[in-house]
Amino acid sequence: MSAELFVDVSPDELSIALLEDRRLVELRRERSNVQFTVGDIYLGRVKKIMPGLNAAFVDVGYEKDAFLHYLDLGPQFRTLKKFLNMTKTAKKGGVALHKMKCDPDIDKNGTISEVLSVGQEVLVQIAKEPISTKGPRLTSELSIAGRNLVLMPFSDKVSVSQKIKSAEERNRLKKLLQSIKPKNFGVIVRTVAEGKRVAELDKELKTLCRRWDESTAKLFNLKPRALVIGEIGRTSAILRDIMSPSFNSIYISDKEMCKEVKEYVGLISPDREKIVKEFKGDVPLFDQFGIEKQIKSLFGKTVSFKSGAYLIIEHTEALHVIDVNSGNRAKTAANQENNALEVNLAAADEIARQLRLRDMGGIIVVDFIDMQKAEHRQKVHERMKEAMNSDRTKHNILPLSKFGLMQITRQRVRPELAIETNETCPTCFGTGKIAPAILLEEKLEDSIRKAVEGQKKRKLTLKVHPYLGAYLKKGFPSIFLKWKMKYSFGLKLIPSASLSFLEFKILEE
Structure with missing residues (x-):
């Protein structure tokens, strides 16, 4: 099975498509300014205690308070609370978790009011993104995910993925991690760690510990609602979780993101850096590889x-x-x-x-x-x-x-992706009546003329449906060539299947 990843970056949206044997199997779309991603760690403040639910509502900066249940506090919550208090009062440089003495575990059958109070600051991690009318779901069992390992501060356990079937390999990995992990840190060994050497795992473990230390050292300066540790970018997170030898190409339409992903792939799989390619075509990325058509049909x-x-x-x-x-x-x-x-x-x-x-x-x-x-x-x-x-x-x-x-x-951790495939006619707006099609050419030319002469734009991109694009480029000299000669040679025409039949967009380059 071959797998390909496509990342289309626009000013207001990031779209990620995963294809297996040329068939679309995963699609993620998110606004560029999205917050509260699963894995983000925040410094929150308790707003309300709900004894009937045995839970608390915590302010992490979202419009609705986030939900934290007693069972999601984690057994070592008292140690987490002590660590936060020490860090907030410590001098610059933070507190070394591996040197701390752990407090006793909280009672499994305890109540939320025994460990939390209104106004208290607490370290929390997003377990579920805001869905529908609900705010984020939180946990205080913190974790930082890497490619081969997941670091669990305030724990001492080493767990190995159940998907590693070999008992011998499971024992090897467990003993190995127990010998190299710092005190007061637990580790979950992921499936991809199977067969990995000690040097590679030790390097990743140190990187994750360093990330924890550097991020928590800033706590003394932070106020509630602040992001303490942000999950890596969604593209890199998908690569971290699914990168495998079956990946043969990753296409990215943005130069900066391409550079970032290439560096990340270089870290987790140095010999595969060359599979990351920047897409530079005039046709939109999803149109070029037939992804838009699959989206519409699926x-x-x-x-x-x-x-x-x-x-x-x-x-x-x-x-x-x-x-x-x-x-x-x-x-x-x-x-x-x-x-x-x-x-x-x-x-x-x-x-x-x-x-x-x-x-x-x-x-x-x-x-x-x-x-x-x-x-x-x-x-x-x-x-x-x-x-x-x-x-x-x-x-x-x-x-x-x-x-x-x-x-x-x-398991539901983020809102379901819903894409409306039935389009409202951009010309009649659902009324069933449109302006005469014979006037569309004049309307297009008038829009271009206004952009060039009225707004003094010299480099413009005209996006139209492929059928309309074929009509404008038909013959010699074509209608589009006449417009270029008349208004601006910086004018480009890009056919886009994501547009409706008579829809068009004029964009400044």
Whole structure:
């Protein structure tokens, strides 16, 4: 399997697409000014104690107070509290955590009012981004993720990923990390650390510890709502989690980000730095590689996947419902059972892809086509588990019920990605009536003339739908060439499939 990553950077949005064997499997879109990413560590202030919920609401700077439950404080919360108090009163240089004496663990069955009070400052980490009407979900079990290791301050445990199957390798990694980790720091060994040498792991561990020390040393100067340790950029975070030998190219449309990612890849995989390439084409990155077309076909209520079969995907506040339909396939009694099995197996693959693509979380109920044989229902369950193996998000899949329903739970840590594929006509604005198409050429020319003569712009980019672009460049001299000769040779035309048929944009370079 080959994997490719595409990063499209615009002034107000960052789009990241992951393709496996040329098929879109993950898509992330976020505003450039986004805050409160999973993994960010903040200095918060307790605003309200809720004894009935055994939780507190904490102000970290979001418009709604964030939620911190007692069970998310972590057993070593008293030590964290002492460390914060010492750091806030210490001189410049901070407090060395490995030299501290740990306080006893908090009671598992305790209450929030025993350890927190209104107005108290507390170190917290974003566990879930703000979703819908809810603020961020917090934890005080802090962690800093690296490529091979996850550093856990205030813990002394060493855990090894369950996906490393070899008992011998698991023991080797556990003993190795126990021998090199500092006191009062725990470590989680990630799957990619399998087979790694001590020098590489020791170097990463020291880097993570240094990051913790340098960031917490600034605490004495910080006021509540301040970001203490920021998660690395979303692109680098995805690379940290999924970078594998199957990656053969990473295309980035921004020079600065390309340089940043190239440096990061050089750190985690020095021999693979050359796979990071800056994209310099005139056509938008997602259009050039056919990603925009895949986005339009994969998002929406109805998704086709095989020989006329399709999925209906509905979203509610409480859960997601997916209905599998065989479409216009043969349904004679002789082959109905086999037909249902074939469609359901293909649907399992597409559903696993859709869950990753849309980042759907919470409870998902799938209504498969009814099958009479128990072994066929078991096959569909096994196929779904196999298809979900590549999903990094925690999930649980139950066998099909007697009604043909499958229940899936998938951890939700950020809002689901929803892309509207039905477009409102930019010309009629949904009224069903448009201005005469024959006047579009004059309207375009008038907009260019105003930009060149009225606003004195000499370098402009005209973005239009590919069909309209083909019309403007048809013949010699073409309409577009006449405009260049008349107004500005700095005028460029870029076809973009993301625009509607008669939509156009004029941008300054």
